[in-house]
Amino acid sequence: MKNPTKAPTGIAGLDEMTDGGLPRGRTTLLVGGAGSGKTILALQFLVHGAQACKEPGIFVSFEETPKRIVANAAGFGWKLGELQRKRLFFLDAQPLPDSIQAGNFDLSGMLAVLEAKSGKLQARRIVFDALDIVLALLPDAAAIRREMYRLHSWLLAHELTGLITLKSDASAVSQPFGFMQFMVDCAVILNHSVVLGVSQRNMRVQKYRGSGFHENESPFLIGKNGFDVAGARTVGRVGAKAVNERVSTGVKRLDTMLGGGYYRASSVLITGFAGTAKTTLSGAFAEAACRRGERTVFISFDSDANEVIRNLASVGIRLDRYVRNGCLRMVSAGSIVGSAETYLVGIKAMVKEHRARCLVIDPVSALSKAGNELTAHGVAERLIDWSKAGGTTLVCTRLLDETSGQFEGNSSLQVSTLADTWIHLNYLVQAGERNRGLSIIKSRGTAHSNQVRELVLSSAGVTLADAYTAGGEVLMGALRWQKENAERHANEITEVAGKHKRVMLDAEAAELEVRIKSLQVELLAKQVEMTLLTRSAESRKGELSHGRSRMRELRGADPALRGRK
Amino acid sequence: MSRRVFKFRLYVAGDAQNSVDAIANLTTICRKYLPGLYDIEVMDVFLEPARALTDGIFMTPTLVKLAPAPVRRIIGNLSRTSLVLQALGLEGSAA
Structure with missing residues (x-):
């Protein structure tokens, strides 16, 4: 310049x-x-x-x-x-x-x-x-x-x-x-x-x-x-090159859905109502990043950093060790106060100081709180530009207001248009149950699954359940379990039937083999009988001629006559 | 009544109009109100900028009354005679 x-x-x-x-x-x-x-x-x-x-x-x-x-x-x-x-x-x-x-x-x-x-x-x-x-x-x-x-x-x-x-x-x-x-x-x-x-x-x-x-x-x-x-704007954009590298979302099956994970240096938006596991999903990403040894900053606006660590530990996401070894920096955003602009500057400074490659902001909607409605969008834009230019992978969550509906139409902070990947979490109410559903609304440059999947949280970790559809609807929770069970049951029945059939055939074969054996023995006996018969006939014949010459000898008959019969 | 001698230093900026006017105005005032009892030193800031800096002279012309005490600073071309006399403590002599 x-x-x-x-x-x-x-x-x-x-x-x-x-x-x-x-x-x-x-x-x-x-x-x-x-x-x-x-x-x-x-x-x-x-x-x-x-x-x-x-x-x-x-x-x-x-x-x-x-x-x-x-x-x-x-x-x-x-x-x-x-x-x-x-x-x-x-x-x-x-x-x-x-x-x-x-x-x-x-x-x-x-x-x-x-x-x-x-x-x-x-x-x-x-x-x-x-x-x-x-x-x-x-x-x-x-x-x-x-x-x-x-x-x-x-x-x-x-x-x-x-x-x-x-x-x-x-x-x-x-x-x-x-x-x-x-x-x-x-x-x-x-x-x-x-x-x-x-x-x-x-x-x-x-x-x-x-x-x-x-x-x-x-x-x-x-x-x-x-x-x-x-x-x-624009200026920071120049020179930011597109990367093909993928980084794990922290949820294996989600990686598969996205064709390998998020793109490095992309921006990911996770939207959902309160309690749809937005923080969990972003925590999983942070954990995966730390496991790869990538320095990460996790900014939590909603709750205290220690609470986040504790809560995530309950679903098998262990962040405490990475905080201890310095790989992960947890920030409670209470430590930053002021305008959206202040937040941006604070976030930038922290990421720079920590030399972070991955950044989680939970939730980014905090930028647009009272007094910042007009500036929040610009700030978010610049946040995304900036993280992209710096090669930082950005995952941010956004709380949707249950009363104002599913889309952030009237909000000034329209991150969804800016984000490269948009994952939406919501509750699906089905058969008297509320289950978490995950769908990928968009993911630029990625072939991604279009299916709504059930997000399952357990102490063993976060995963996505297999998708079962019935009557055009994805089955979740107990319905899914029922379906899974029925399938297992049917499998067992077929398996047992197969086994039974095999045993029967085995028995038949064995029987045949036994019959073959007894026939063979019978055959052998017949053969022996036959040889015996031949031999006795011959011996009788020999005996007969032998007996005749002896008799002749005894009678003193002319040997010359021996030739005549 | 013993008349004290007035010591003046007038900072001017070359031949700028205000400076030229100030010299003329000061001379007139002195001749009229302090005949024979004044001493004027004219200092051109263009020639002695270092001096102007140490003396803190940034607006020209500036008149400094060094004696008798107290030291007084008067800024401007001194066209407003009554203000000048008042500042010099000579208002009584105006009559």
């Missing part, structure tokens, strides 16, 4: 809005009511120049002593003491209270002093804080105009990047204010209002000659390190 014609303020959001910073070598007007943060912004502009841009600066103070300004800014960690030695000069130009005014005067004296000082310091930036104080001493509008021109042309001649702050409600300024806006090249307006008891600060770039800028009001905070401006 380096641009030679811009002098960066070091306030990320403002530099975004102005596309790089204030006009270099030109004059910018900063207008705001009392306590709107003009002095801090102006000082931060100088500090950033001196620290990061090698641009020494001069702070001309008309309203407060430099000592007080330095003391007031001590909390921001800007090392003003160190800077003051070389790169930052405070000029106490408060009009002396006891001086008498007798006739026209001008600011040449101050410019002469500044000229000498800026030459010595090689100053590139200069702030005139609360110029209205000195303008009020001038006798008429013409004199004011003359002195403004004198100052402006002096700044231009020295190519100093000037920042003039004015109180918007100072009566001395109201009339020449208009002409001053024409004179300067850039005008920024700070606005501080209280809506339903919640402080809301806004910043708006009113004009910027020769440069594009974001014209909308942008909320800001005065935080730990000075200004924190919400900044324009």
Whole structure:
């Protein structure tokens, strides 16, 4: 974002809005009511120049002593003491209270002093804080105009990047204010209002000659390190690359429904009425993240962090060990108070500090509570953009009001359109029972199940039950159990019948085998009988012939006759 | 009645109109009300900015009455004579 014609303020959001910073070598007007943060912004502009841009600066103070300004800014960690030695000069130009005014005067004296000082310091930036104080001493509008021109042309001649702050409600300024806006090249307006008891600060770039800028009001905070401006949208989006990696939801069967889990760096919204296990589902996600060793921040607006841990332990989600080993940071949001903007800044700071990859906000609807209705949507938008740009996977829950119906139509916080995945939990009343149903309303870039599933919580953990449908309705609770039981019963019957059949067949086979055996034995006997029969016949024949020759021998018959029969 | 000598330092910004007027106005007043009893030192902030810084002079012209005590600062081109006389404690002499 380096641009030679811009002098960066070091306030990320403002530099975004102005596309790089204030006009270099030109004059910018900063207008705001009392306590709107003009002095801090102006000082931060100088500090950033001196620290990061090698641009020494001069702070001309008309309203407060430099000592007080330095003391007031001590909390921001800007090392003003160190800077003051070389790169930052405070000029106490408060009009002396006891001086008498007798006739026209001008600011040449101050410019002469500044000229000498800026030459010595090689100053590139200069702030005139609360110029209205000195303008009020001038006798008429013409004199004011003359002195403004004198100052402006002096700044231009020295190519100093000037920042003039004015109180918007100072009566001395109201009339020449208009002409001053024409004179300067850039005008920024700070606005501080209280809506339903919640402080809301806004910043708006009113004009910027020769440069594009974001014209909308942008909320800001005065935080730990000075200004924190919400900044324009879109800018953070550039460079955030789409990731294909999946992260587990903590519920195995939900992962399957989503085709592998949530996308990393996506934003997930879990909606539901009170008690539909939104916290449980987000807790499961946190536990899974910690199990993977990913640092996680869990922000609970509704209840105390320890209570959340205890409650989740009852459904088998054990977060305490991850809190102990430092992987998980549980935050009770009572520790953040103020506007939605404050929450966002607080959340950002915590995630950054914890180096978290996963973030749970339970519920995000807390952002839109009284006084924040108008800003909550913008904050949520930026929260999602920001987490996406940083690669943080965001799971937030949102409580639906049972009385106002299922959709958040009239609410300012329409996260559902922004979230990548929207899981809706509700109670299904069926056959005198109330059961938790889970459905995935949308999940960008994922083929996901369209079925309403029953969410079952038990001490063993969270899971989704098998889906049974009957007559076009998903069965849950006892009905599902009945169906499951009937199915089991039927299975058993078939199984028993099969077994019975097998036994019968076995018996038949055995019987056949026995018969085969006895036949074989019978056959063998017959064969033996047959051989015996043959043998006895032969022996009888042999006996017969043998007997005849013996007889012949006995009779002394002629052997020659032996041949004849 | 012993007349005290008035010591003035007038800070001017080069030849800016208000500064030129201030010199003229102061001289006129002194000649009329403090004849021979005044001492004016004119200091140009453009020539001595460091001095202007230490003296805290940011609006020009500025007249500082160093003596007699108390020290008084009067800002402007001194065109409003009655205010100047009042500040210098000379209103009685106006008549």
